[in-house]
Structure formats: C-alpha cells, structure tokens
Amino acid sequence: MGILVGRPDPDGTKKNLKLSFGKIEGEQVGMRASFLPAEWCMQSGIQLTWPHAGTDWAYMLEEVQACFVNIAREIAKQKLLLIVTPEPDGVKKQIADRVNMENVRFLECETNDTWARDHGAITMMEMGAPSLLDFTFNGWGLKFASALDNQITRHAVEKGVLKGDYVNRLGFVLEGGSIESDGMGTLLTTSECLLSPNRNGQMNKAEIEEYLKSVFHLQQVLWLDYGYLAGDDTDSHIDTLARFCSADTIAYVQCRDKEDEHYESLHAMEEQLKTFRTLSGEPYRLLALPMVDKITEEGERLPATYANFLILNEAVLYPVYNQPESDKRAAEVLQEAFPAYQIIGIDCRALIKQHGSLHCVTMQYPSGVIQ
Template sequence: MMSDKDLKNSLPAEWAPQSGIQLTWPHAETDWAYMLTEVRSCFAAIAREIAKRELLLIVTPEPEEVRKQISATVNVENVRFMECETNDTWARDHGAITLLNADGPSLLDFTFNGWGLKFASDKDNLITRQAVEAGFLHGRYINRLGFVLEGGSIESDGQGTLLTTSECLLSPNRNGQMSRDEIEAYLCSVFHLQRVLWLDHGYLAGDDTDSHVDTLARLCSPDTITYVQCTDRQDEHYEALHRMEEQLKTFRTINGEPYRLLALPMADKIEEEGERLPATYANFLIMNDAVLYPTYRQPENDARAGEVLQEAFPEYEIVGIDCRALIKQHGSLHCVTMQYPAGVLK
C-alpha cells in the first residue's frame, strides 16, 4: 500500500465523470432481515437503473444468490460481484472516498464507526481495503483510518469547497479529541481544499447519522445548492430548517457570488410504530447522465422534487425510485450508493 506523501489530489464533485457505483447488498444477517424481500426489491430497482448506464459493483457475502435475484431485471453484464462479509448496506458511508491526481485515482480509507458507535461496523470498515486488494477498485490505496469520516457527511464542488454539517463532524463519538478548527485544517490538508462551509442548523427526525449533509443540502454545480425546505410552521422541523435556509443564503461560491438555491419539498410525515422516518428528497444520486432520486408514494411531493432536480440538472435524465423501504432503516437512495470516478471500476 503506497503512501500519499507529496501527492496533490483534488476531491471531485459527484457530477465528475464516473466509472461506476457501489451497492452493498442486504442479507439475512443485516438489520433488514425482517423485511428482506421488500428491501431487496428496492435494491434491485436501484441496481437496474445503475447498470443501464454504468458499471455496478455489488458487495455481498452471497454473490451467486444475488445474481439469481437480479438476473431477470438487471443487466448483469455491467455488474461486478465482490464476495465479502458485511454488517449492513450503507455504501455511502463505508465506501472509499476517491481523490484524483495526475497519476490517477487515490482511494482514501477512513474509519467508519457506525455513525458514532451506534451500530456494529467492524466488517464494513474492512470493505474498501479488501476491494482494492481483490482488484475490484483500481487506484492508490491510502490509509486514513486514524480519522472517522463518512461519505454522506461531505459534499464537494470539485473546485476546493467542501459543504458539511457541524452536528455530524463535531460529534464527540467520531473525532471528539479534535476541535472544529483542527477538523477543518485536517480536511483542507487531506482534500486540498480552499475552504469548508459549515451548516450549523438542520436535522431530520429519525436520522441516525447526526445530520449528514446529504439528507439536507446538496451541491449540484459550483453555483447551485438544492436543499430541504419546510414551509409548515407546525412541523417539528420548521425552525431548524428555516435557520438552515437562512444560513445557506449567506454562503458564497468560490467566486464570491450568492448560490442559486433550489428548494426541495419536505416529504409528508411517514411513521412506523409511532416513529417518524427521515424521508428526504435531498438524498439523490448524481450519475454521468442521470439523477436517481428517492420517491415516497406522495405523488405531489414526488413530482415537485423531480421538477426541482430537472431545474438543477437540465441536461440529465431524472429518474424516481420508490425508497419507502430504505427509510425504514433510516436512510435513502444516496445513502446506499457510492460513486467512483473514472478509472476506479473497470
């Protein structure tokens, strides 16, 4: 495994050219066991849309079984199956974070500790290294296991700006020994950033991640941010999301201009056993020529979210996928996927 000393890397935006996407498949030993058929159907729908357009890496302890599950509906010629033990399915947070440099991609392996020691993560924390060693991911492996970081907690514009939330990155059960200034300096050093934009407000009831930015606000281009807007003053989220909206208005692009802010609707309340689930339209996946976004069987909200995303991505195909199954375990479409830039998946 090579050192990253003296490497000059850049953290690409999600809309940078991609080689493929990772899914980590649900199985009977995960928390999905009680609803395995339902969630596998959702994963298969996501896999189908990905494999139409890009390579798909499926990480699973039972590759032949998964192949049988999806072969009727998914273009398996575009699927790579990696046999690997896993705790859960949230590839966004245990997947490699890729940097790009003149010599090719570098695959940074941070510690994933189950969102601040909430859930077991020992197997998931080994996936990136195993994927590199087995030849599924191509690039320079860089060990960053001294720092806890999840992919869902950061957004990059590819031009030196990182968008994140203070609630997550300052969580005491992640890098509690470090101050905000120290964390920012570390991120700027590792990702060669010019600045970090910290969102200090915003949350979703039922979210396990301590307010991952990919549930709240997303960079769609160097000058555009989509965000969850709550207009119902009676909703428990109203005050926090209103403050987030006001803070977003103060942010400036790398060129000093106000961002174009596009408001996504707040999903209507969805509950299971009296608990509100974190349904969010911000949890979309940007691909090379399409944006896959979660829908929640709320026709008006689902349609409006698609319209906003079409405005944000006018040249892309906007594809909705029913993700009510995913929010039962407190995540959504972006949370279960990890994109890899050109050159990583082959």
C-alpha cells in the same frame, strides 16, 4: 496550475470542466494536481452493498431487496455496478432477469449492513489518477456494529476490484454522506455530524477543518450549523439536507409548515445557506426541495428526504415516497438543477424504515476505479 472544475477525460487528456447548472462542458486547460471530485464528475461505476439475512434488514428482507434490484437496474443501464455481498450467487439469481449483467461486478465480502455511502472509499484524483482514501467508519458515532463494513475498502483494493492507490486514513472517522464537494475546492458539511464527540472528539472544529483542507486540498469548508431530520441516525449528514448540483447551485430541503417540528431548524439552515459564497464571492443559486410529508413506522417519524439523490453521468436517481404531489415537485426542482439529465424516481419507502435512502446505499467512483 489551472482552476479545477473537474476530471480527466477517459482518453487520458487532462481537462478543466466548466459547470453550468448541472451540465458539464470540457475545456482544454490545466488541471490542479489533487482534488476531491464532485459527484457529477465522470464516473466509472457505482457500489451497492447488498442486504442479506445477517443485516438489520432481516425482518423485511424481500421488500428491501426489491428496492435494491430497482436501484441496480437503473445504475447498470448506464454504468458499471459493483455489488458487495457475502452471497454473490444468491444476488445473481435475484437480479439476472432484470439487470444488465454485462455491467455488474461482484466483491464477495462479509458485511454488517448496506450503507455504501459511509463505508465506501472516498476517491481523490491525484495527477489524473485515483487515490482511494479509507477512513474509519464507526457506525455513525458508535451507534451500530461496523467492524466488517470497515474492512470492505481494503478488501476491494486487495482483490483488485477497486483500482487506485490505497491510502490509509483510518486514524480519522469520516462518512461519505457527511461531506459534499463541488470539485473546485469547496466542501459542504454539518457541524452536528463532524463535531460529534463519538467521531473525532479529540479534535476541535478548527483542527478538523484544517485536517479536511489538508487531506482534500480544499480552499474552504462551509459548515451548516442548523438542520436535522427526525429519526436520522447519522447526526445530520449533509446528504439528507443540502446538496451541490453544480459549482454554484445547492438544492436543499425546505420546510414551509410552521407546525412541523423541523420548521425552525430548517428555516435557520435556509437562512445560513443564503450567507454562503462561492470561491469567486458570489451567492449560491439555491433551489428548494419540498419536505416529504410525515411518514411514521410504529409511531416513530422516519427521515424521508428528497435531498438523498444520486447523480450519475446522464441521469439523477431520486427517492420517491408514494406522495404524488411532493414526488412530482421534487422531480421538477431536480430537473431545474440538472437540465441535461434524465430524472428518475425510485420508491425508497423500504430504505427509510432503516433510516436511510437512495444516496446512502450508493457510492460513486470516478473514471478508472471500477473496470
């Protein structure tokens, strides 16, 4: 078994990948039998679960659908796009003149909401073939209805929309936004989320870590014990705070304003990140993303963050918030993290009104899953 750094090539050959600050380089060496791909590994496509009048978006449906159209347009320029919706004909009318329809696939399915990151399948690669792991999504610790969303993955596999071995993991509650994989056997997560009593409260930290290691074939789990965003419903999902950009690089949210309510917690998170080590024992290259200036809705602070970006194979889509200086600085940091990628900003002010952002509404699938 070789050291895993990546993916099987589309032609079926097994390759290891050497990662260098976001760039992927292939080498003909052996690959580990089972691994949880990093987001930058070769993808077949991206899932969006479309907002409709039966969701919490009803009061601002036109505004949020416009945001989804912009996301869909950028994804479909490069990759296949799977749209999950109970109203495929209506969505086709919304996107037909703005999105590359040759790259769009539909799954007609009833849904509660739009957070594909958390109700979508988490894909493992097993001997070069995808396995679609279906964990329970319980509305971020029983906060919101999720019964319909929790059936999407099984329905997609049964309809042949997602290709791969279906693996029932419904005995464990896990959202895609709560974990980050480097593709080499390291998982990054937060204690606040995974140790929430309304998720897997029957298990302690050691038991949860052992479960994650067993299921995802991990060598280490890095637990962030600090960091939060006001208005966040997810109990501090890792994808709002700190993200792998390569096997040795982490981009994270930095707060410099000592008067900001987040300063102490995010500073403690920053200090803890400095103590983390790669599997080879080296400190991570840490890149600080700016804090989004305070955005409120009806007096409530919203959890706007630049960490909620989506890595495609040739581009990084990142959320912007009509804050020119901060939006530009975030793009510069992401370009440093991903020098070979195009960095594309998408206005996500609509998304944060329901306390999420760009990464939260998307789920990537490795090669062979969407066809």
